[in-house]
Amino acid sequence: MADLPAAAPVPSPVYGLEELLALAGERLGEEVTPRTVRLYATEGLIDRPGKDGRRAVYGQRQLLQLLLVRTLARRGLSLTAIAPLLAAGNSELERQLAQLEEPPATNAALDYLQELQSAPPLQSPPDLDLLEVLGAPICQSAPFEEPSRRLSPRSGGRSSSRWHRLALAPGVELHLSDSASLPPPGSRREAWLQRLLDRLRDHLDDLS
Amino acid sequence: MQPTITIRPLRPAVAGDAPTTLDLLISIEPPQPPAELQTPQRPPLNLALVIDRSGSMAGEKISHARKAARSLAAELTSRDRLAIVTFDDEVRVVVPSRRVDSALPFLQAINTIEAGGTTALFDGWLAGALQVAEHLDGAALNRVLLLSDGQANEGLSDASAIAEKVAGLNQRGISTSAFGLGAGFDEDLMGAIAAAGDGTLAQIESPDQLADLYASELQGLATTSGRRVSIGIRPQHGAELVDVINDLTVTSAGNLQLPNLRQGQTLQVGLRLQLPAWTPNQPITGIRLAWDSPGVERRQELRRQLILPVLSAAELRELDVDLEAAEQLALLQASRDRRSVIAALDRGDEGAAFASLESIDLELAAMPQSSSISHERQRLAEQRQLLASDRNLSRKRLRHDVLRSSLNVWDGTNNTQED
Numbered sequence: 001m002a003d004l005p006a007a008a009p010v011p012s013p014v015y016g017l018e019e020l021l022a023l024a025g026e027r028l029g030e031e032v033t034p035r036t037v038r039l040y041a042t043e044g045l046i047d048r049p050g051k052d053g054r055r056a057v058y059g060q061r062q063l064l065q066l067l068l069v070r071t072l073a074r075r076g077l078s079l080t081a082i083a084p085l086l087a088a089g090n091s092e093l094e095r096q097l098a099q100l101e102e103p104p105a106t107n108a109a110l111d112y113l114q115e116l117q118s119a120p121p122l123q124s125p126p127d128l129d130l131l132e133v134l135g136a137p138i139c140q141s142a143p144f145e146e147p148s149r150r151l152s153p154r155s156g157g158r159s160s161s162r163w164h165r166l167a168l169a170p171g172v173e174l175h176l177s178d179s180a181s182l183p184p185p186g187s188r189r190e191a192w193l194q195r196l197l198d199r200l201r202d203h204l205d206d207l208s
Numbered sequence: 209m210q211p212t213i214t215i216r217p218l219r220p221a222v223a224g225d226a227p228t229t230l231d232l233l234i235s236i237e238p239p240q241p242p243a244e245l246q247t248p249q250r251p252p253l254n255l256a257l258v259i260d261r262s263g264s265m266a267g268e269k270i271s272h273a274r275k276a277a278r279s280l281a282a283e284l285t286s287r288d289r290l291a292i293v294t295f296d297d298e299v300r301v302v303v304p305s306r307r308v309d310s311a312l313p314f315l316q317a318i319n320t321i322e323a324g325g326t327t328a329l330f331d332g333w334l335a336g337a338l339q340v341a342e343h344l345d346g347a348a349l350n351r352v353l354l355l356s357d358g359q360a361n362e363g364l365s366d367a368s369a370i371a372e373k374v375a376g377l378n379q380r381g382i383s384t385s386a387f388g389l390g391a392g393f394d395e396d397l398m399g400a401i402a403a404a405g406d407g408t409l410a411q412i413e414s415p416d417q418l419a420d421l422y423a424s425e426l427q428g429l430a431t432t433s434g435r436r437v438s439i440g441i442r443p444q445h446g447a448e449l450v451d452v453i454n455d456l457t458v459t460s461a462g463n464l465q466l467p468n469l470r471q472g473q474t475l476q477v478g479l480r481l482q483l484p485a486w487t488p489n490q491p492i493t494g495i496r497l498a499w500d501s502p503g504v505e506r507r508q509e510l511r512r513q514l515i516l517p518v519l520s521a522a523e524l525r526e527l528d529v530d531l532e533a534a535e536q537l538a539l540l541q542a543s544r545d546r547r548s549v550i551a552a553l554d555r556g557d558e559g560a561a562f563a564s565l566e567s568i569d570l571e572l573a574a575m576p577q578s579s580s581i582s583h584e585r586q587r588l589a590e591q592r593q594l595l596a597s598d599r600n601l602s603r604k605r606l607r608h609d610v611l612r613s614s615l616n617v618w619d620g621t622n623n624t625q626e627d
C-alpha cells in the first residue's frame with residue numbers, strides 16, 4: 001500500500017478531534033468516543049496530539065494508531081499486548097492494518113455465497129434426455145478459446161523486497177512481494193483478483 | 209464471564225460390583241453479566257430481514273410483515289446494520305445493508321412492499337445472506353432473518369440441500385433464523401433451516417405476533433454470549449455413551465451442536481451412559497463445552513469431569529433419585545417421543561398417532577405433578593384435540609415441540625423461559 005503513487009508525496013493531513021473520531025468511526029464501523037482517544041493518549045498508546053492554538057490536532061499517525069488499537073482490541077487483545085506494536089513506523093502500522101482489516105472470515109462467507117450464487121441450479125435434476133444426447137458430464141467446463149494476453153515478465157531486479165509465502169492448497173503456493181501493490185478491499189481488489197485468475201488460467205492452459 | 213455447567217446424575221453413585229446404566233442431566237447456564245453492563249454492552253447487530261412476498265402473503269399477512277419490519281428498524285441503533293430483502297419468484301433488495309442512523313429510509317422502503325408471485329425461498333435467503341456477508345463483522349452478531357408463509361416452490365427447494373447451504377454459511381460466521389407464518393409454511397424446512405443456521409425457529413399462527421417475535425429476537429441477540437455452541441461427551445475407562453435424549457446435530461468433530469447461549473435460558477441435555485463395574489475415583493466421562501463469543505477470535509471452552517461414589521448394586525438401588533433431574537429428563541423424552549407421533553401422521557395412521565400421544569402422557573402421569581409436568585400434560589391434551597380437528601396445525605405444533613430440546617424455539621410467550 002505504501003507504494004501506491006498517490007499516497008507517497010502528500011503532506012500528512014491534520015485533523016481536529018471530531019474529524020479524527022469521524023474518520024476512525026467510519027473505517028472501523030463502530031463509534032469512537034473522545035474519552036477513548038484521551039484514554040489512549042494518556043496510556044501512551046497513541047502519540048500526544050499537536051497543538052494549533054488551543055486546539056488539539058491529530059495527524060495520520062494518530063489515526064493509524066487509533067485504528068490499530070481498536071482493531072486489535074476487538075479481537076480480544078489486551079491494551080498491554082497492543083502497546084508495543086504501536087511504536088512502529090507509519091508504513092508498518094499501515095501494513096498491519098491492511099492485513100487485519102481483511103479478516104479471513106469476511107472472504108470466507110462472501111466467497112462461499114458467491115460460489116453458491118454462481119453454482120448451477122442444483123435442485124432441478126439435469127434433463128436426462130439431453131444428457132444422453134450430449135453423452136458427457138454436464139459440468140464440464142467450456143474450453144477457453146483464446147489463450148491471449150500473456151503476462152509480460154516483470155522487468156528488472158527489484159532489490160531488497162520481502163516475500164510472503166501463502167499456501168493456497170496442498171502443492172499450491174503464492175509468493176507475494178512486499179513491493180507488490182495490493183488494491184484496497186472491494187471492487188478494485190475483485191477486479192485485480194479476476195485479472196490474476198485469467199492469467200493463471202492462461203498459464204495452466206499452456207502447461208497442459 | 210463463563211457459563212456454568214452442572215452435571216446431575218439421576219442417582220448420585222455407580223455400582224462397583226455390576227454394570228450401571230447411568231442417566232445424566234447436563235445443565236448449561238449462560239453467564240449473567242453484571243447489572244451495570246446489561247444494556248450498553250450488547251454487540252452490534254448485522255442483520256438482513258428476508259421477507260416472503262409471494263401471492264399467499266397478500267392482505268393481512270403482508271401488512272403485518274411491513275408493520276413488524278418497521279418496528280424492527282425502529283429498534284436498531286446506529287451501531288447496527290440492516291438490509292431488507294423481499295422475494296417471490298424474483299428477489300429484490302429493498303434496502304441494501306446500511307447502518308441504521310435513521311429508521312426513515314427503511315420505513316419508506318418497507319411501505320413499498322406488496323405481495324406478488326411464487327416462493328423463491330432459497331434465492332431470497334441467498335440475497336439476504338450476501339447483504340450481511342458484505343459487512344461481516346467478527347465483533348457483531350451477523351444474522352439473516354427469514355420470514356416465509358409458504359413452501360419453497362421456485363429455485364432450490366429440497367430441505368436438506370437448503371439446510372446444507374445454511375449450515376455452510378453458519379460455519380463462516382453468519383447465522384440464520386427461520387420464521388414460519390400461518391398454516392401453509394413447511395415446518396420441516398423451516399426447522400431444518402433454523403437448526404442448520406444456529407438461529408431461532410418460530411412458528412407464528414397469527415401475523416400480529418410478528419412484532420413480538422422480532423422484539424424477542426432482538427432481545428435474544430442482545431443477550432447472546434455464545435454461538436456455534438457444541439458439547440463433546442468423552443466417556444472414559446470403558447464407559448459408553450448409549451443415548452442422547454435431545455435431537456442434536458452431530459458436528460464434523462463428533463460433538464453435539466447446542467443452541468446459542470442466551471442469558472436466562474438454561475440448556476438441558478439428557479444422556480445415558482453404560483458402565484462396567486466401576487473402580488472408585490475413576491473419572492466416568494469428560495465433558496467439553498465450546499463456543500464462539502462475539503468479538504473474540506479464539507474459540508472458548510470449558511471442561512468438566514464426572515467422578516461419582518462407587519457403591520454395591522444393592523445399595524445403589526436404595527438411593528433416591530434426583531427428582532429435578534428426573535423431571536427434566538422426562539420432559540426431554542416427551543419432546544423426543546413426539547417424533548413417533550409425526551411419523552404415524554405421515555404414514556396416515558391416525559390411530560397410532562393418538563396412541564403415541566397417549567403413551568407420552570402416561571409416562572408423565574407417573575411423575576410427581578409439578579407445574580412443569582402439568583403444563584406439559586396440558587399441552588399434550590391440546591395436541592390430542594388438535595389432532596382430530598386440524599391435522600396440519602397439529603403436525604406443525606408437534607414439530608415445534610420436537611425441536612425445543614435441540615434449538616432455540618420461540619414459544620410465543622416471550623423469551624423468559626421460566627416454566
